[in-house]
Amino acid sequence: MADTDTLELLLRKLERHTPLPEADRRAVLALPAHGRSVPPATYLVREGEPPTSCVVLLSGFAFRHKIVESGARQIVSLHLPGDALDFQSLYLRYADHNAQTLTRADLAVVPIAAMRELVTTRPLVARAVLMDLLIEASILREWIVNIGRRNARARLAHLLCEFACRMDIIGLSEPDGYALPMTQEQIGDALGLTSVHVNRSIKALSQEGLITRKGRLIGFPHIKELREVGDFSELYLHLDEAIG
Amino acid sequence: MADTDTLELLLRKLERHTPLPEADRRAVLALPAHGRSVPPATYLVREGEPPTSCVVLLSGFAFRHKIVESGARQIVSLHLPGDALDFQSLYLRYADHNAQTLTRADLAVVPIAAMRELVTTRPLVARAVLMDLLIEASILREWIVNIGRRNARARLAHLLCEFACRMDIIGLSEPDGYALPMTQEQIGDALGLTSVHVNRSIKALSQEGLITRKGRLIGFPHIKELREVGDFSELYLHLDEAIG
DNA sequence: CGCCTCTTTGAGAAGCTTCAATGTGAGTGG
DNA sequence: CCACTCACATTGAAGCTTCTCAAAGAGGCG
Secondary structure, X not given: OOOOHHHHHHHHHHOOOOOOOHHHHHHHHOOOOEEEEEOOOOEEEXXXXXXXXXXXXXXXXXXXXXXXXXXXXXXXXXXXXXXXXXXXXXXXXXXXXXEEEOOOEEEEEEEHHHHHHHHHHOHHHHHHHHHHHHHHHHHHHHHHHHHHHOOHHHHHHHHHHHHHHHHHHOXXXXXXXXXXXXXXXXXXXXXOOOHHHHHHHHHHHHHOOOOEEEOOEEEOOOHHHHHHHOOOOHHHHOOOOOOO | OOOOHHHHHHHHHHOOOOOOXXXXXXXXXXXXXXXXXXXXXXXXEOOOOOOOEEEEEEEOOXXXXXXXXXXXEEEEEEEOOXXXXXXXXXXXXXXXXXXXXXXXXXXXXXXXXXXXXHHHHOHHXXXXXXXXXXXXXXXXXXXXHHHHHOOHHHHHHHHHHHHHHHHHHOOOOEOOEEEOOOXXXXXXXXXXXXXXXXXHHHHHHHHXXXXXXXXXXXXXXXXXXXXXXXXXXXXXXXXXXXXX
16 A cells, blocks of 8 residues: 555545645645554554544544443444544544444554644644534534434434445445444444344344345345434535535 | 623633633634623524524533434533534534523624634634534543443433533532533433433432432532442543643 | 422333344354 | 354343323422
């Protein structure tokens, strides 16, 4: 994996909402990143530790999570290729959560100092980072709503719809669905449910004909109905919001 | 309420983690804000509408929430005096949630354009805003964990501890506790519970001697035990993190 | 004093969890 | 190439937390 073109993906993400001037684009691409390939379940951030670098997911999937006193785990966010995992740690002294890969992944690792410098000297890049954070916060809010006020069936449908949308944005969705890179236990940890109940909820959706399954490949024959079941509206993803 | 000194509180918040140079401080205080006093339950932001201004809470309490299809409400965050409610809307075209006052409140209303200008031209202010957003995101993550993986008793204890900490930071906590500015229904909406079950959980904590109550005044005779019950650690609030 | 909102309590039902066991498929070494 | 293994998925039964519905008590404000 070449070190330079790895950052193309980061640039694409930052420019999702407004293009950057040429000088800023060059500055982003000139970040001193190095590539790294890691296996599934690799820790990228550990709760309580000082952050050392900004990680950008080039391929593969990742998630953030926290462990409660009882030992239970709650997944608090999912990350797709192109996501920058650690704007979080740009200005905070200690990580407040863990981050781990879900699958094998290729990473671009940028030293924090370089990222700070970039953000400090280039207001438009700072703005793009800020927008990214605002959208991430919006997704966190929707997850609170999902877990707090929807039943298992709706939660699951909502998660599937969100993932479909996000895969679509980055061009990773197949015409008929996608491969969800999570075990049922991980899905449960993301939804505040047990894996057993996730299994039953999947079965229910499947029997209703709302989803189809071949291994981890999930199809959506009636996406409209599924969105209704999940009370899903993609407004919170702020997909097409170029700013004035 | 004088228009100029209203912004002192915002400045104090921005400077919580690192002091700003004199020029930046003056720029913040020179924001074209106007004061406004509103009654409880006043809407400050409505989901789906374009944001019009940045609101800073000078006194009183507020919350953000979303309504699901069934009509249930989920509160996704609480806000105390000094909180800026609308960095969220700085760069997003549509609000993805509602914001409403909990109590009577005094607000400083800053036009979005002025706030954008400030953030664009002053990197250190931008950094302070970014830090504020990072901490808010951290709180959102902890709420997901709280709702997803703790039982009613622990959730309630956690909320009470968080509120205690945050009141403390801004100097609003009495030696023996505080007045929680929420009805039991609102507490339920914040915790993903029903008001009935909140009532029973409060009663339980009270009978165990972990909290005392006089109306809405809540006391904490055994704060250490309460923190254990709520699995509470204030790390996620990033209280004392000056940055290098 | 009376009204209105908020709190409190009870009883039954529902949803989700827990525990435990069995089924399944992909990868591995003999 | 097959048996073995290991992680993951699936199923059943029982129990517990939380919800729902409903009604009665309490407190503050005009």
